[in-house]
Amino acid sequence: MTKINITTLGCPKNIVDSGHLARRFASERFLYVDNPNNADIILINTCGFIRDAKEESIEEILKLSKFKTQSSKRLIVFGCLAKRYKDELVKEIPEIDAIFGVGEDSSIIEYCKGLARGERQNTKDKKQSAFSHDPLTISHPLSYRPSSIASSYAYLKIAEGCDKKCTFCVIPSIRGRFRSIQPEKILKEAREHIKNGIRELIIVAQDITKYGKEFENYNLVSLLKDIASIKGDFRIRLLYLYPTEITDELLELIAKEEKIQKYLDIPLQHSEDKILRAMGRRGTRREYIKLIRNIRRTIPGVALRTTFILGFPGETEEDFYGLADFIEEIRFDRLGVFKYSREEGTVASKLKGQVPEKLKNRRLDEIMRRQSLISLEKNKELIGKRYEAIIDEIDDNFAIARLYSHAPEIDGVVIIEKIKDRSQKSEIRIGDLVTVEIVDAFDYDLKAILTPE
Numbered sequence: 042m043t044k045i046n047i048t049t050l051g052c053p054k055n056i057v058d059s060g061h062l063a064r065r066f067a068s069e070r071f072l073y074v075d076n077p078n079n080a081d082i083i084l085i086n087t088c089g090f091i092r093d094a095k096e097e098s099i100e101e102i103l104k105l106s107k108f109k110t111q112s113s114k115r116l117i118v119f120g121c122l123a124k125r126y127k128d129e130l131v132k133e134i135p136e137i138d139a140i141f142g143v144g145e146d147s148s149i150i151e152y153c154k155g156l157a158r159g160e161r162q163n164t165k166d167k168k169q170s171a172f173s174h175d176p177l178t179i180s181h182p183l184s185y186r187p188s189s190i191a192s193s194y195a196y197l198k199i200a201e202g203c204d205k206k207c208t209f210c211v212i213p214s215i216r217g218r219f220r221s222i223q224p225e226k227i228l229k230e231a232r233e234h235i236k237n238g239i240r241e242l243i244i245v246a247q248d249i250t251k252y253g254k255e256f257e258n259y260n261l262v263s264l265l266k267d268i269a270s271i272k273g274d275f276r277i278r279l280l281y282l283y284p285t286e287i288t289d290e291l292l293e294l295i296a297k298e299e300k301i302q303k304y305l306d307i308p309l310q311h312s313e314d315k316i317l318r319a320m321g322r323r324g325t326r327r328e329y330i331k332l333i334r335n336i337r338r339t340i341p342g343v344a345l346r347t348t349f350i351l352g353f354p355g356e357t358e359e360d361f362y363g364l365a366d367f368i369e370e371i372r373f374d375r376l377g378v379f380k381y382s383r384e385e386g387t388v389a390s391k392l393k394g395q396v397p398e399k400l401k402n403r404r405l406d407e408i409m410r411r412q413s414l415i416s417l418e419k420n421k422e423l424i425g426k427r428y429e430a431i432i433d434e435i436d437d438n439f440a441i442a443r444l445y446s447h448a449p450e451i452d453g454v455v456i457i458e459k460i461k462d463r464s465q466k467s468e469i470r471i472g473d474l475v476t477v478e479i480v481d482a483f484d485y486d487l488k489a490i491l492t493p494e
């Protein structure tokens with residue numbers, strides 16, 4: 042059996058894509074191995090969204106190319122970076138045997154089947170294969186998780202692409218227009234995850250608020266209701282809501298549906314109207330404040346996450362301090378900040394007033410300093426309180442868990458100590474829902490003990 046390994050870089054949506062591909066490999070009788078060193082074919086799903094992600098992808102390709110110790114091993118690169126910089130990558134990294142873009146699962150599988158049959162192939166010159174959308178990416182939305190890796194959560198991709206025109210973003214040109222995945226397929230995947238013991242389904246898409254735009258009378262609220270009605274003790278988490286498209290109906294559902302985590306990730310990107318307009322974003326500072334008040338009123342205790350871009354072209358000191366004040370005023374529970382990265386082919390890359398790197402770094406440090414204080418204060422307010430937590434990892438003496446306010450791989454965690462002192466009879470396992478009491482707080486993480494339910 043031909044052994045494959047897939048390394049995934051970038052956002053949760055890439056994790057979902059790799060999952061689809063791995064599942065199709067499994068159905069074609071390829072064997073998934075956890076260690077790339079043991080694989081006959083090493084695949085890398087790359088991210089090309091911003092400069093840091095590009096550099097990480099290139100470093101990873103170079104690192105994995107070192108595993109090509111035997112001449113029969115193959116290195117395949119695909120995903121966003123591969124789509125954007127196909128020619129450059131092929132030229133600069135000769136260890137790459139084949140390169141594919143986004144949504145080319147069928148071509149990748151065919152290529153690998155050829156390798157398994159012992160055929161020598163080279164896709165480096167097949168430019169036409171790297172720029173088409175493979176409809177199977179949509180029609181086979183089942184995620185794959187190697188059976189050797191237990192996990193408490195799984196990502197559920199509900200749509201592909203984006204119709205917005207944010208001037209800094211390359212996603213619409215890479216991933217195409219917004220397309221909702223059929224509800225039956227999403228629900229089938231969700232049921233399968235629950236059956237396999239997954240405790241948290243994480244709903245992702247570039248913009249989940251647009252879900253169902255092609256359907257009659259079926260939207261995100263309908264889908265969430267259907268997912269929540271699946272039998273089982275599991276939770277649902279929502280990632281990436283476009284601020285101006287969040288409806289009262291959606292907020293009311295989140296408030297009343299116990300299975301939906303009271304956590305919303307709403308990338309705002311900036312707070313100042315002038316910058317928002319230049320970014321091609323909808324909404325204003327005033328509207329965002331009103332929206333956040335409404336969310337907090339409708340869903341008491343909600344954890345809010347957002348992301349901001351610092352140093353967008355034309356961002357003055359006044360704009361920056363306007364954003365810093367906004368962050369202080371709102372006091373987000375979670376905050377991601379990125380330095381603006383000038384991406385080829387985007388409208389923003391041609392704008393005047395590009396901000397020097399040094400200034401972007403200073404602004405980033407300033408926001409991170411402010412946010413770490415807010416985060417520490419908020420975490421300290423939790424000491425002595427009890428919460429439900431999902432166990433993600435277990436060691437001899439401690440476990441790593443998450444509260445409703447922690448998205449995996451993005452936010453902090455809860456470290457649960459003294460597992461051995463636990464009086465309950467059974468050992469805890471990955472995926473268990475337990476009750477914890479918070480006993481200490483740090484900038485981003487929490488310490489807790491298990492308590493009787």
Ligand code: SF4
Pocket residue numbers: 203204205206207210211212213247248283
């Ligand atoms: S909403 Fe804007 S930032 Fe997000 S994927 Fe679409 S174009 Fe990019």
